[in-house]
Amino acid sequence: MDRIEQLAAIEAIRQLKARYFRFIDCKLWDRLPGLFTPDLQIVKPDGGVWMEGGSNYAASLRFGLETAISCHQGLTGEVEITGADSATGIWAMQDIIEWPDQHPREGWKAIVGRGHYHETYRRQDGEWRIATLSLTRLRLDITWPEGYELT
16 A cells, blocks of 8 residues: 555545544434444453444444433544554544433433544445444543432
């Protein structure tokens, strides 16, 4: 891959990540699965796999965020092309999310998170897609619903 092809690939991956944030915040649930490889792995900070499958992850995002107002920001992306059809990326991030009642699984009323997405990408059928995703948080500020009791 020559330098121009590398720059074009990096830009395509930046556009992919921008669509990821926009599709979530604008609730474009039907378009979200197309950003992931079918065998996507969501990796926990300890290295274990939390979830597999691009469609499964898209459904999980919808479940947790469908009623929420969210604002995801991806900042200062570091993208490295590692092969003709592979790349890695690290994105500084911030998300601000508020639910009308509470998160359906976690119970939060609102969160403000900061950290980094660590990802790999694979080009399939001429399109770059997210193949692995791990979110490490440096800070997570949680607001609990009024009267909520931690157990």
